[in-house]
Amino acid sequence: MNGKRALVIGSGGGIGAALVEQLVASGRFDRIYAGTRRPDASRHPDVTTLTIDILDDGTLAEAGRQIAQDGALDLLIVATGLLHRGADIRPEKSLRQLDASVMAEVFAVNSIGPALAAKHFLPLLGRRHRAVAIFLSARVGSIADNRLGGWHSYRASKAALNALVRCFAIELRRSNPEATVAALHPGTVETPLSEPFQARVPPSKLFSARKSAALMLAVIDQLTPADSGDVFAWDGERIPF
Numbered sequence: 539m540n541g542k543r544a545l546v547i548g549s550g551g552g553i554g555a556a557l558v559e560q561l562v563a564s565g566r567f568d569r570i571y572a573g574t575r576r577p578d579a580s581r582h583p584d585v586t587t588l589t590i591d592i593l594d595d596g597t598l599a600e601a602g603r604q605i606a607q608d609g610a611l612d613l614l615i616v617a618t619g620l621l622h623r624g625a626d627i628r629p630e631k632s633l634r635q636l637d638a639s640v641m642a643e644v645f646a647v648n649s650i651g652p653a654l655a656a657k658h659f660l661p662l663l664g665r666r667h668r669a670v671a672i673f674l675s676a677r678v679g680s681i682a683d684n685r686l687g688g689w690h691s692y693r694a695s696k697a698a699l700n701a702l703v704r705c706f707a708i709e710l711r712r713s714n715p716e717a718t719v720a721a722l723h724p725g726t727v728e729t730p731l732s733e734p735f736q737a738r739v740p741p742s743k744l745f746s747a748r749k750s751a752a753l754m755l756a757v758i759d760q761l762t763p764a765d766s767g768d769v770f771a772w773d774g775e776r777i778p779f
């Protein structure tokens with residue numbers, strides 16, 4: 539895989555940072571672009587940090603221009619997401635708690651932003667060899683699997699993301715048949731996103747970000763264009779829509 543290029547968007551997040559770390563450690567990529575709203579000085583000579591806010595088309599376009607100058611992308615991982623934020627955004631336990639502005643923001647970050655990222659970066663996927671685009675989703679976004687209810691906005695925004703991923707896969711099949719586009723559930727992972735909910739998770743089911751990243755990269759390695767448009771878990775299991 540020498541000479542390859544990867545982009546991780548949301549590299550300041552728990553899982554995004556772990557993915558960048560492991561891609562660097564793998565030595566399989568010449569250049570790793572780390573897209574984040576809060577760029578810091580690059581930690582490693584193989585990493586180029588880019589300012590990317592998935593809600594700002596301008597930052598996506600500028601990052602796309604910079605990457606395109608270097609060549610095609612072999613791997614794209616969109617690792618952004620929003621479940622809660624302080625007292626403003628809490629996952630709903632009941633429809634009584636639904637709030638239009640909270641719903642709009644959760645959908646903006648979890649569904650619309652990744653779609654804008656797709657608009658700018660899927661056309662940069664290489665065409666002459668294997669190229670993969672991954673959107674981090676969540677098992678709770680499965681409608682078929684939903685027995686508990688609750689977390690209305692988060693669940694629905696991830697279901698919408700999964701539907702978008704299927705659309706991207708169908709569209710890409712025509713223009714870039716070698717490419718694979720899929721959604722991935724990282725497991726329940728020790729990051730700021732899951733922090734308020736970790737107490738109820740058995741320790742064996744709570745992964746470190748490093749473990750989740752390693753498991754997902756192993757799944758990504760196995761994906762082929764025949765898997766495009768589907769949703770997978772950290773162990774490679776196909777999650778129903």
Ligand SMILES: NC(=O)c1ccc[n+]([C@@H]2O[C@H](COP(=O)([O-])OP(=O)(O)OC[C@H]3O[C@@H](n4cnc5c(N)ncnc54)[C@H](OP(=O)(O)O)[C@@H]3O)[C@@H](O)[C@H]2O)c1
Binds near residue numbers: 553593726
């Ligand atoms: N942790 C879990 O247990 C779990 C379970 C299921 C699914 N997931 C999914 O896994 C993904 C990663 O989650 P995580 O646990 O790593 O969460 P996290 O630590 O809270 O990181 C989420 C990251 O999303 C990015 N982000 C949010 N709004 C953004 C915006 N407008 N523009 C660009 N980036 C934005 C931020 O990255 P920057 O700071 O770099 O801008 C933020 O650090 C999410 O899609 C999440 O839904 C996580």
